[in-house]
Amino acid sequence: MLPSDSRVPSDSRVPDEVPSDVPQESTSDPPGDLSFDPLVRHSRTAPGWELLASELTVLFRRRRTWAMLLALAAVPVLIAVAVRLSSPVAPGRGPAFLDRITQNGLFVGVTGLVVSIPLFLPLTIGVIAGDTIAGEAGLGTLRYLLVAPAGRVRLLLVKYAGAAVFCVAATVAVAVAGVVIGVLLFPVGPVTLLSGDTIGVGQSVLRLLLVAAYVTVSLLGLSAVGLFISTLTEVPVGAMAATIVLSVVSEVLDALPQLVWLHPWLFSHYWLGFADLLRQPVAWGSFADNAWLQAGYVAVFGALAYGRFATKDVLS
């Protein structure tokens, strides 16, 4: 063992025995104070919020992020325009709820989510979640974040939070674009639910928000899977592709009747299960099942990502 360090001048830093997470005597840092005093430097410890804010800034300053959100927003717009230009849709044909949108433009948002969730949303989430760690490794910025030091666990949490925020943004992009185009092209009025009840505009908005929340939650498990895969490689495209392929595999398995025993464990199993939110009264069963399943995926793949990343040699 090395001898313990006792000769370092005490003014050079916080003493070892003081956990650095405990706020030190608060020395205010007036803006522009450039007296690089180590004591001032170590007088406070930032939680992860600044790093998260920075993560979101980086995420949303990327053109790629906006391109994906715009592509998602285009889905309901295309649907609405197609419906507007064609003859009235017979009930029960086309994607679910398609026939409802001529009654209430707000339902373009719901239809857009229904159409997006099997492929377009997993595609964009796969890109973002697969990029989390592997993207930084590929750029080489991972080593600089780690020696800053960002802290491996903190970085992982911030990265996951960033991906989760993107899930919200992606869902919101579809829903909002759907509402806007729906209001422009269709009347906004009472709509008949799956249960046969009719609800007003206020209720419709609420239901749309519920569906958007459901879809967002649905994507959290996939995000955790992507985060884990992202810790396995330094090639972001590989992690993205693997995440997207896994989401497709999950959906295919979910469609095979021979694997019925497996279905409740597939992260995509409840993806289209939000019809219950469009009944009167709302049936919360599928929302809860979905939330538990996603939470399980987040726990398992979060732990795997931690296990992999906490001790990984960063050689990129």
Next chain:
Amino acid sequence: MTAGSPSAELAIETRGLTKRFSHQMAVDGIDLAVPRGAVFGFLGPNGSGKTTTIRVLLGLAAATSGQMRVLGQDMPRNLREVLPRVGALIEGPAFYPFLSGAANLHRLDTADRDAPSGTRGARVHRALERVGLTQAAGKKVRAYSLGMKQRLGIANALLAPRELLVLDEPTNGLDPQGTREVRALVRSLAAEGTTVFVSSHLLAEVEQMCTHAAVMSAGRLVAQGTLDELRGVGASRVQIRTPDADGARRVLARLGLAPERAGQPDNTGDDGDGLVSAALPDHTAPRDPAVAPDHSVAPDHTVVRDHTIVRDHTIEPEAIVAALVGAGVRVRGFAVQGSSLEDRFVALTGEGFDVAQ
């Protein structure tokens, strides 16, 4: 490690530090000792394990075995406390190409938990200023040249006050002007008391800016010390061009030197000149008893004089010439080749620099 070693005086201290990649020993049991306040050159050909050592020191990669202390604290156990006090450039700069230079520094500074956000803008500005990038601060890094990225990488290492700077090949990609600026920057940082650990495969660079150096070769640390110590280990040589090679060798042997025939000079004429050379006794290294003068010295005037000189471990080149001429050797050329670090390093690494393995 041995108790009582002056660890607090060392900014970096490793004992038996080893890093093995599946089959390859990238770092093979090195014992580094980087004194505080030093500008420490970490020299070695490409692939000799410099970057790997730095990655292990900074906790990016786990050591296979061995111990290390950075700024007096055990690593990687105290990573969290030590790293904010260390600025680093590792294997070249790396940035988000779609962000501006300043935005990149902001981003990396938020990752440092101890960096106060209140002064972030000012610190970013000052770091950019220090490396001469103020003009390009708002430009996307995508549009930076390699040299500008390298400067930005150094600016990142300077975002906060540091006790230790680890710069891995900081002048890569810089033009001669940029190289000079980096050298000046390193000197000014050292003058402020920062320990600078700078890796390089360029000997000249280390010679120009470092006070200490260590030499890596194929994962092993083959020499370490102050530049003077390193120079001293390899003694200077005298080289004599003469047609009387045998006579010259006899005289050199009488002076206590170990002469060897160094072959023919390049521009050999038809008069049959030969080259004789010998290592000069060295005044810092312990002397090799095999070349001690006392065994061979005859009690004549010249040698008595040399004897006294040799006793305090120096021998004046002019005394050698006088002895040669006095013995009737036709000296047609005489040169003292100062022990350049280069000879020393070529000898240590078994090859020239810039050679990848």
